Amino acid sequence: MNLSTLSDNLLVFAILGYLVAMILHASEYSLAGKRRAATAAAPARELVGAGGPPVAVPAEPDIPAGPDLGTRLGGWAVYATGLAVLLHLGTVATRGLAAGRMPWGNMYEFVLAVTLVGGVAWLGVMVQLPKLRLLGLPLTVVQILLLGFAGLVLYTQISPLVPALQSYWFVIHVTSVVTASGLLLVGFVPAAMFLVRNGHDDGRVRFPYTLGARLPNAEALERLTFRLHAFAFPLFTFGVAAGAVWAEAAWGRYWGWDPKETWAFISWVVYAGYLHARSTPSVNRRVVMWIAVLGFLTMLMNLFGVNFFFTGLHSYAGVS
Amino acid sequence: MKAILGFAVAKLRVAWRQLTSMRTALVLLFLLAVASIPGSILPQQGVNPEKINQYFVKHPDLAPVIDKLGGFDVFRSPWFAAIYLLLFTSLIGCILPRTRDHLRALLRRVPDAPKRMERLPAHHQGRTALGAAEVAAGLRGWRTVTREQPDGTVTVAAERGFLKETGNLVFHTALIGVLVGVALGSMQGWHANRLLVQGPEQAFCTTPQQFDEYNPGTGVSASALPKYCLELTGFQASYLDNGQAKSYGATVEVSGEKTETKEFSVNHPLRLGDANVYLLGHGYAAILRYTDTNGRVQTAVVPFLPIDQQTLTSEGVATFPDANADPKTGKPDRTKQVAFSGLYVPTAPESGMAARSIYPEERNPRLVLTFYQGDLGLDQGVPSSVYQLNQKQVAAGKLKQIGEGKSLEKGGSWTLEDGSKLEFLGTRPFITVSLRHDPGEPVVLVSILFVLGGLMLTLSGKRRRVWVRLTPAGDGTNLLEVGGLPRSEYPGFAAEFAGVIAKLGITEMGDDTREPVDALR
Ligand code: HEM
Numbered sequence: 001m002n003l004s005t006l007s008d009n010l011l012v013f014a015i016l017g018y019l020v021a022m023i024l025h026a027s028e029y030s031l032a033g034k035r036r037a038a039t040a041a042a043p044a045r046e047l048v049g050a051g052g053p054p055v056a057v058p059a060e061p062d063i064p065a066g067p068d069l070g071t072r073l074g075g076w077a078v079y080a081t082g083l084a085v086l087l088h089l090g091t092v093a094t095r096g097l098a099a100g101r102m103p104w105g106n107m108y109e110f111v112l113a114v115t116l117v118g119g120v121a122w123l124g125v126m127v128q129l130p131k132l133r134l135l136g137l138p139l140t141v142v143q144i145l146l147l148g149f150a151g152l153v154l155y156t157q158i159s160p161l162v163p164a165l166q167s168y169w170f171v172i173h174v175t176s177v178v179t180a181s182g183l184l185l186v187g188f189v190p191a192a193m194f195l196v197r198n199g200h201d202d203g204r205v206r207f208p209y210t211l212g213a214r215l216p217n218a219e220a221l222e223r224l225t226f227r228l229h230a231f232a233f234p235l236f237t238f239g240v241a242a243g244a245v246w247a248e249a250a251w252g253r254y255w256g257w258d259p260k261e262t263w264a265f266i267s268w269v270v271y272a273g274y275l276h277a278r279s280t281p282s283v284n285r286r287v288v289m290w291i292a293v294l295g296f297l298t299m300l301m302n303l304f305g306v307n308f309f310f311t312g313l314h315s316y317a318g319v320s
Numbered sequence: 321m322k323a324i325l326g327f328a329v330a331k332l333r334v335a336w337r338q339l340t341s342m343r344t345a346l347v348l349l350f351l352l353a354v355a356s357i358p359g360s361i362l363p364q365q366g367v368n369p370e371k372i373n374q375y376f377v378k379h380p381d382l383a384p385v386i387d388k389l390g391g392f393d394v395f396r397s398p399w400f401a402a403i404y405l406l407l408f409t410s411l412i413g414c415i416l417p418r419t420r421d422h423l424r425a426l427l428r429r430v431p432d433a434p435k436r437m438e439r440l441p442a443h444h445q446g447r448t449a450l451g452a453a454e455v456a457a458g459l460r461g462w463r464t465v466t467r468e469q470p471d472g473t474v475t476v477a478a479e480r481g482f483l484k485e486t487g488n489l490v491f492h493t494a495l496i497g498v499l500v501g502v503a504l505g506s507m508q509g510w511h512a513n514r515l516l517v518q519g520p521e522q523a524f525c526t527t528p529q530q531f532d533e534y535n536p537g538t539g540v541s542a543s544a545l546p547k548y549c550l551e552l553t554g555f556q557a558s559y560l561d562n563g564q565a566k567s568y569g570a571t572v573e574v575s576g577e578k579t580e581t582k583e584f585s586v587n588h589p590l591r592l593g594d595a596n597v598y599l600l601g602h603g604y605a606a607i608l609r610y611t612d613t614n615g616r617v618q619t620a621v622v623p624f625l626p627i628d629q630q631t632l633t634s635e636g637v638a639t640f641p642d643a644n645a646d647p648k649t650g651k652p653d654r655t656k657q658v659a660f661s662g663l664y665v666p667t668a669p670e671s672g673m674a675a676r677s678i679y680p681e682e683r684n685p686r687l688v689l690t691f692y693q694g695d696l697g698l699d700q701g702v703p704s705s706v707y708q709l710n711q712k713q714v715a716a717g718k719l720k721q722i723g724e725g726k727s728l729e730k731g732g733s734w735t736l737e738d739g740s741k742l743e744f745l746g747t748r749p750f751i752t753v754s755l756r757h758d759p760g761e762p763v764v765l766v767s768i769l770f771v772l773g774g775l776m777l778t779l780s781g782k783r784r785r786v787w788v789r790l791t792p793a794g795d796g797t798n799l800l801e802v803g804g805l806p807r808s809e810y811p812g813f814a815a816e817f818a819g820v821i822a823k824l825g826i827t828e829m830g831d832d833t834r835e836p837v838d839a840l841r
Pocket residue numbers: 271272275276279339340341342343345407408410411412414415488492495775778779
């Protein structure tokens with residue numbers, strides 16, 4: 001089996017890994033109802049004692065006695081995600097080795113790389129904020145959908161880069177845009193879940209909102225959304241700027257309003273709008289989060305819509 | 321009169337305040353995003369002008385309306401400009417007062433501790449052996465102000481994180497720099513395109529007449545163009561088995577003040593002082609010799625433009641307007657002008673139709689041409705493409721196809737019905753280059769660097785204040801009260817506050833001791 005086939009096979013296993021994680025998360029989710037009821041009586045506020053002076057910290061009010069089944073399943077879900085991310089990393093790495101270049105030269109590889117960053121970033125969130133674990137459910141769903149779509153629809157044979165892409169600015173540009181996109185993907189999940197949870201809190205009882213009952217609280221979701229976006233936005237800005245430097249070397253102009261550039265601009269403006277709206281107290285939080293969701297939709301539009309529907313200088317998508 | 325004036329001023333004030341509010345900025349940002357969308361859907365003047373014509377053909381009713389509205393040139397349309405100019409006006413109106421406020425805040429002393437510190441988000445009490453000077457010295461990296469109160473207590477006020485607002489102002493100001501750079505480029509810059517066939521007689525010099533396309537900025541005069549000439553002396557390309565290009569590069573002779581040979585390729589433009597030369601594409605030009613019915617011989621070098629990048633199947637037209645001219649007067653005969661139109665195929669398949677190349681390199685080159693005779697319609701004052709026949713003339717029956725087409729090998733010849741003869745002597749490579757001068761580029765680049773720097777500062781910065789109140793306990797120690805106030809989103813404040821407290825030499829805890837709740841944990 002050569003490296004390229006190995007990469008293709010690893011992708012299948014990575015998707016399976018995410019699938020297992022998703023099922024475990026879903027089980028935790030369905031069992032979590034009991035736990036929530038059990039802890040509802042406990043005080044809501046918790047203290048942070050990390051590194052601080054010896055403060056009298058009351059006993060953790062969270063889990064009454066030992067982890068219940070749901071919690072254990074949730075823990076396994078995170079491990080399963082970790083395993084899936086490793087397999088995913090293997091998929092991307094073997095693809096890169098087989099191609100003898102950075103493995104993000106066409107749309108298939110791009111989606112693989114973005115979701116890999118998403119997976120890694122999500123594990124980072126899990127290390128820092130384990131309480132938000134249930135978000136793993138929508139996250140793994142997004143990963144499976146994107147990877148499945150990549151494998152089934154976008155798949156392309158390995159080929160070297162066309163001359164226009166042979167530039168180290170291309171590597172810098174795509175690496176930063178891939179990383180930013182992966183982070184924005186992870187940022188999209190709590191933003192969307194905020195809307196569900198917030199709708200639930202407002203007493204909406206129709207379908208997506210019913211899912212809100214067991215999600216982390218709206219404020220925590222809002223803050224996580226912001227942190228991810230605040231980190232991703234400058235990176236995205238840098239990526240777009242690096243693309244402009246590269247475009248200058250390749251085509252003689254740093255900006256040409258090619259469809260891909262236009263949509264990058266649109267995403268950038270929408271995310272700037274999100275950051276503005278968030279710091280304006282008079283703007284409703286739901287609106288703010290809708291803007292974040294909209295931002296991610298414009299990213300998807302740029303990735304899929306533009307590559308499929310429009311042709312421009314960037315049509316290296318390689319889907320035919 | 322005065323009242324009216326006052327009223328008008330008041331109205332203007334209100335309007336200005338509206339324009340410079342964050343909500344307006346938000347709305348304008350959204351308008352900007354929405355207004356960009358047609359620019360990605362409709363063909364655009366600066367991106368794919370050839371598609372605009374197709375659009376006109378496909379949607380004859382809609383296209384003129386869209387054209388009127390600026391839909392084919394969205395990013396230079398008045399309504400798009402209106403949005404970003406309003407946005408930037410709002411931006412300036414926003415930056416100025418904030419810069420003033422920020423400068424004031426930088427100059428002002430940190431405000432004194434609130435009376436009731438226990439109301440602050442972070443609070444701590446205890447006893448310490450340290451004095452005010454030592455407390456202030458312990459707060460390294462903070463701006464501190466020590467105040468002795470009339471009641472004998474001493475407060476140390478500390479603040480840090482001013483860089484957040486500084487970064488924000490730098491970022492927003494640098495956005496204006498980007499706009500200025502773009503404007504400078506479109507006013508003082510120019511760009512031109514040229515197709516350049518290999519060979520000394522094909523060289524061109526940088527004058528507007530010798531460009532195929534020339535777009536000077538509004539403030540550019542032709543005398544400002546750099547003075548040099550370019551000749552293509554070599555072209556190298558390598559391809560994969562499937563025809564995808566692996567690399568290509570061109571060698572040119574640049575003659576300006578001195579003559580030098582230079583190489584350039586995609587991603588590695590020729591940087592020639594004031595104007596850079598970019599390699600955009602390449603193809604083949606056919607060398608054709610035509611002997612007309614009077615026996616007069618003309619040779620033409622005819623570029624064929626690729627219609628498929630992967631295989632370099634190319635199309636072109638060779639025109640001989642002087643063919644069959646009166647041998648005595650040299651006057652062209654408008655009924656007997658000659659043209660050949662068709663395809664150049666670098667690698668024709670071994671069998672089957674020769675009209676489609678299977679590989680971009682010349683392995684089995686074929687020229688597939690059709691012979692036309694009649695009035696080429698060249699001097700009608702209407703600019704027409706030199707790569708296509710004048711279709712109006714063909715449609716009007718003034719330019720007619722004669723006989724069947726013919727496929728020619730290199731070196732082959734074709735004797736036509738009227739006894740004239742066409743010979744395919746060979747090919748030469750050509751490149752298409754873009755020449756560009758954009759004085760706004762460095763302005764944009766530097767501004768972008770400030771945009772990035774400012775963004776990182778503002779999005780990672782956190783403004784926060786800490787106050788310490790020391791009350792002498794009478795035994796040489798001090799009773800101490802510490803309060804903390806994060807003034808912006810700051811999940812790590814709990815840890816930092818704890819770190820500050822750890823430095824205060826606290827020996828004994830008070831009862832109302834509390835750290836900021838970190839909702840994320
Ligand atoms: C040219 C369009 C603009 C863009 C692309 C833009 C972009 C941004 C971005 C990305 C941020 C986030 C950084 C941060 O939170 O500090 C920000 C913050 C901010 N912007 Fe703008 N901005 C624009 C115009 C304006 C205008 C017109 C105003 C004034 C009305 C304004 C006022 C602010 C303020 C006050 C903040 C800080 C919010 C905070 O305290 O977190 N901006 N802007």
